[in-house]
Amino acid sequence: MTGTLPHREDAASKAIREVLGGDAPARATRGPGGEWYVPVDKSSFERAIPEIAARKFVLISLFCVEGFSPESRHSLLYVLERKGSILVLVRAVAGGQATSVATIFPSAAWPERECRDGFGIGFTGTSDTRRLLLHEPYPKDFHPLDKAFTNAPIVTNDDVPAADEYPFKAMTGEGVYQVAVGPVHAGIIEPGHFRFSVIGETVFNLEIRMFYTHRGIEKLAEGKSTEDCVKVAEAVSGDESVANVTSFCMAVERLSGITVPDRAWYLRTILCELERCCSHLGDEAGMLTDVAFALGSSQFSVLREEVFRKNAELTGSRFLRGMTCIGGVSRDIPRDRLADLAEFVGQLRKRFRVGLSIVLSTPSVIDRFSTTGVVKRELLRPLNITGPVARASGGRVDVRLDHPYGVYDRFVPVHTPIADGDVLARFTVKAQEFLDSLDLIERLIAAIPEGPVQSNEPVRDGYALALVESARGQNLCWVRVKDGRIDRYKVRTASYCNWLAIEHAVPGNIVADFPVINKSMNLSYAGTDM
Amino acid sequence: MSADFVLYCILNTAVVVLISPLFVSLVKKVKAWTQGRQGPSVFQTYYTLAKLLRKETIYSPHASWVSRVAPVACMAAILTASLFVPLVWVTEPYGGIGNIILFLYLLVVARFFMALLGLDAGSAFGGMGSSREMSVSAVIEPTTIVVFAALAFVFKTLNIFDMMAAAVSAGTLKTPILILLAISLFIILIVETSRIPVDNPETHLELTMIHEGMILEQSGKNLALMELSAAIKQTLLMALLINLIVPWGIATTLSAAAILAALVIFLVKGCVLSLVIGTFESSMAKMRFFRLPGLFMMAFFFSTLIVIIEVFA
Numbered sequence: 095m096t097g098t099l100p101h102r103e104d105a106a107s108k109a110i111r112e113v114l115g116g117d118a119p120a121r122a123t124r125g126p127g128g129e130w131y132v133p134v135d136k137s138s139f140e141r142a143i144p145e146i147a148a149r150k151f152v153l154i155s156l157f158c159v160e161g162f163s164p165e166s167r168h169s170l171l172y173v174l175e176r177k178g179s180i181l182v183l184v185r186a187v188a189g190g191q192a193t194s195v196a197t198i199f200p201s202a203a204w205p206e207r208e209c210r211d212g213f214g215i216g217f218t219g220t221s222d223t224r225r226l227l228l229h230e231p232y233p234k235d236f237h238p239l240d241k242a243f244t245n246a247p248i249v250t251n252d253d254v255p256a257a258d259e260y261p262f263k264a265m266t267g268e269g270v271y272q273v274a275v276g277p278v279h280a281g282i283i284e285p286g287h288f289r290f291s292v293i294g295e296t297v298f299n300l301e302i303r304m305f306y307t308h309r310g311i312e313k314l315a316e317g318k319s320t321e322d323c324v325k326v327a328e329a330v331s332g333d334e335s336v337a338n339v340t341s342f343c344m345a346v347e348r349l350s351g352i353t354v355p356d357r358a359w360y361l362r363t364i365l366c367e368l369e370r371c372c373s374h375l376g377d378e379a380g381m382l383t384d385v386a387f388a389l390g391s392s393q394f395s396v397l398r399e400e401v402f403r404k405n406a407e408l409t410g411s412r413f414l415r416g417m418t419c420i421g422g423v424s425r426d427i428p429r430d431r432l433a434d435l436a437e438f439v440g441q442l443r444k445r446f447r448v449g450l451s452i453v454l455s456t457p458s459v460i461d462r463f464s465t466t467g468v469v470k471r472e473l474l475r476p477l478n479i480t481g482p483v484a485r486a487s488g489g490r491v492d493v494r495l496d497h498p499y500g501v502y503d504r505f506v507p508v509h510t511p512i513a514d515g516d517v518l519a520r521f522t523v524k525a526q527e528f529l530d531s532l533d534l535i536e537r538l539i540a541a542i543p544e545g546p547v548q549s550n551e552p553v554r555d556g557y558a559l560a561l562v563e564s565a566r567g568q569n570l571c572w573v574r575v576k577d578g579r580i581d582r583y584k585v586r587t588a589s590y591c592n593w594l595a596i597e598h599a600v601p602g603n604i605v606a607d608f609p610v611i612n613k614s615m616n617l618s619y620a621g622t623d624m
Numbered sequence: 625m626s627a628d629f630v631l632y633c634i635l636n637t638a639v640v641v642l643i644s645p646l647f648v649s650l651v652k653k654v655k656a657w658t659q660g661r662q663g664p665s666v667f668q669t670y671y672t673l674a675k676l677l678r679k680e681t682i683y684s685p686h687a688s689w690v691s692r693v694a695p696v697a698c699m700a701a702i703l704t705a706s707l708f709v710p711l712v713w714v715t716e717p718y719g720g721i722g723n724i725i726l727f728l729y730l731l732v733v734a735r736f737f738m739a740l741l742g743l744d745a746g747s748a749f750g751g752m753g754s755s756r757e758m759s760v761s762a763v764i765e766p767t768t769i770v771v772f773a774a775l776a777f778v779f780k781t782l783n784i785f786d787m788m789a790a791a792v793s794a795g796t797l798k799t800p801i802l803i804l805l806a807i808s809l810f811i812i813l814i815v816e817t818s819r820i821p822v823d824n825p826e827t828h829l830e831l832t833m834i835h836e837g838m839i840l841e842q843s844g845k846n847l848a849l850m851e852l853s854a855a856i857k858q859t860l861l862m863a864l865l866i867n868l869i870v871p872w873g874i875a876t877t878l879s880a881a882a883i884l885a886a887l888v889i890f891l892v893k894g895c896v897l898s899l900v901i902g903t904f905e906s907s908m909a910k911m912r913f914f915r916l917p918g919l920f921m922m923a924f925f926f927s928t929l930i931v932i933i934e935v936f937a
Contacts, residue, residue, distance in 0.1 A: 273748045274748060275748070275830070275831065279830075280828040280829070280830055281828040281829075295756075382909070384832070385909040386821075386824035386826075386832075386909055386910035387909035387910075388658075388659050388826070388906060389658050389659060389906040392658075392660055392661070396660060456907075456909065458821060458908040459908075459909045461909075461911075461912065461915070462909050462910070462911075462912060604912070604913055604914070605752065605831050606831055606912075606913055607912075609829040609831055609832055
């Protein structure tokens with residue numbers, strides 16, 4: 095996996111040469127996905143981080159890998175992205191201590207706490223030493239992602255003393271009171287705790303707490319064969335199965351050098367876009383339900399159900415599971431089914447437009463949506479806010495454009511970013527993206543080549559990074575295969591990043607507007623808490 | 625108290641208790657239709673109430689005697705208020721019964737107990753519901769007074785019985801007043817029954833609730849009492865609108881045939897009004913909480929206009 099600096103220099107290799115300097119360019123290696131890996135020591139890391147931040151790199155992920163660097167057991171991988179190029183700083187951690195970068199890259203705040211819970215790595219200079227993944231009932235020295243820990247039942251302490259309870263940020267002042275919501279909610283919603291500090295009806299501060307149903311997905315994947323791990327990837331988050339399984343398969347294909355047949359990529363892309371359609375339809379319906387406009391909401395929920403049924407007809411699964419596999423797709427979709435899908439898509443577009451015109455001609459809905467829950471553009475880079483949420487705040491980010499995979503270099507999505515950042519902007523962006531997805535599906539069906547749908551090249555050892563654009567935004571996955579088995583499967587969905595945006599979007603709004611703001615961001619609990 | 629009046633009390637209470645759940649279900653049905661769903665049966669509210677009455681009542685560990693008393697007190701206030709609004713038969717009023725100001729404050733008594741109930745269980749959502757309900761109540765009360773004042777000016781009486789008797793004998797009102805009065809009463813109806821755009825009776829989102837938030841901790845018989853009293857309150861306000869604006873068919877004499885006919889006509893008119901409520905609710909989203917006074921102002925303005933017309937015209 096060694097390589098030389100490419101002919102045309104990307105932002106990452108430029109940063110390696112100019113910021114890290116010295117022998118860094120010689121030590122840099124290129125991953126199969128085009129990402130640059132550079133091992134850095136403590137001093138050059140601390141010196142480089144502010145400069146890399148100044149170069150407008152975004153920290154899109156930070157995770158720990160065991161046995162990656164020769165010099166120490168744990169290595170931290172800082173994945174930084176800018177303009178379609180990716181730089182991975184590899185920091186070998188000595189003595190279980192690392193330097194916190196959360197003040198420079200706020201998007202490191204959660205991952206650092208995650209590394210501490212999972213591996214027992216301490217971060218010096220951090221302002222937040224609270225637990226993240228593993229709540230108080232877990233034993234203090236319990237770090238399950240460490241290879242030394244083998245899966246076995248553990249004794250949890252269900253009576254947590256008051257001193258060890260999770261401290262929420264205390265908000266005091268005249269008339270400030272706290273409203274605690276969750277983790278158990280009305281309706282079929284996953285667990286999450288929202289601590290509102292409220293003055294009258296207006297939210298003054300919101301703090302969220304997630305990770306109530308930690309499933310240990312990353313640990314579960316370890317030691318599995320790559321084929322078995324496909325099912326794990328599908329189970330990360332129910333309604334973004336295709337995105338997560340696609341990123342996993344892409345990573346494995348990249349590290350093994352497997353070439354996926356063209357027809358398989360066309361089919362995969364159709365599946366990805368169908369998934370986006372379902373998700374966006376659900377969001378449009380949900381936002382309208384949350385402002386009590388059931389008439390508009392039903393237009394979209396009916397369409398969503400029909401897409402689900404179409405999914406089941408095409409693939410046997412309403413959530414399009416069991417199709418994507420390493421090397422391609424598990425079975426072909428015949429020509430007549432695809433023609434049928436193209437016709438369905440045409441009708442879908444017409445009916446969606448009818449629903450959309452009903453909503454957009456209802457002033458009471460527009461009144462509720464506009465200026466509600468604004469996500470400021472300044473937050474996009476520090477928090478790595480991605481997907482439709484970022485695009486509704488004027489961000490031009492989309493993995494399909496920034497890091498085209500599969501056939502997205504030929505089938506380019508069209509975006510019209512909106513800068514307002516409110517619920518109305520997110521509603522509009524999702525409507526546009528839905529229509530754009532339908533266009534993409536039609537164009538893909540029209541151009542799909544004949545041929546095999548699966549490659550039977552073998553899986554090899556190695557590691558690779560893969561990014562895909564799920565309905566919610568940028569999903570990342572890093573896979574390392576050792577002796578034919580998964581050694582590390584790191585997955586980070588868009589929701590993991592976007593959850594923190596809600597803490598900034600809600601203050602200043604009234605409590606009763608929280609549900610619609612939350613729905614407009616469509617954050618997945620399962621996709622956050624693995 | 626005359627025998628007629630005792631008979632009126634029994635008849636009116638029986639009718640209001642029996643038909644109120646029907647109108648509640650009917651509004652739900654209409655809303656389901658507009659969404660392209662079949663919706664629950666029109667008898668669903670009856671089934672639900674019957675089910676709740678058989679169920680165990682659970683109290684929060686923080687609940688005081690208020691939680692035990694309030695549902696009954698609420699129901700008592702609403703049932704008393706129901707005597708003030710003749711549904712199918714108008715007889716001679718007795719004592720203070722029928723006084724429109726007293727009617728308003730009986731509804732306020734019920735609301736007071738409901739707000740206490742919301743606070744009593746110690747849950748954040750109940751408190752939020754109560755606080756919102758009281759805010760809405762403080763803003764809607766002057767409006768309601770002005771609307772009722774307009775009624776008093778139009779019919780030259782403060783007694784609902786006399787108003788209805790006058791409406792029946794005079795037939796249809798002058799059109800502009802009719803429209804203004806109908807709109808004002810309709811707004812009062814929407815606000816008092818916690819419907820869209822003020823509140824959303826169908827939501828599961830505790831953070832947005834007003835009325836539902838207050839009764840979130842209720843179960844079993846207490847919940848049945850709260851649900852039924854809300855249904856009766858809706859029927860009373862509907863009856864006020866129906867029997868004053870379209871008064872045809874109300875029985876003024878005690879005869880089985882006249883009362884039966886009046887009942888059928890009232891049912892038909894009630895169903896039509898439920899249809900209107902359901903359609904109205906479907907046609908818009910819930911308003912922002914702080915925009916609500918704008919809606920109330922409409923009723924206030926129209927009623928003031930009626931008063932001006934009545935005084936100077």
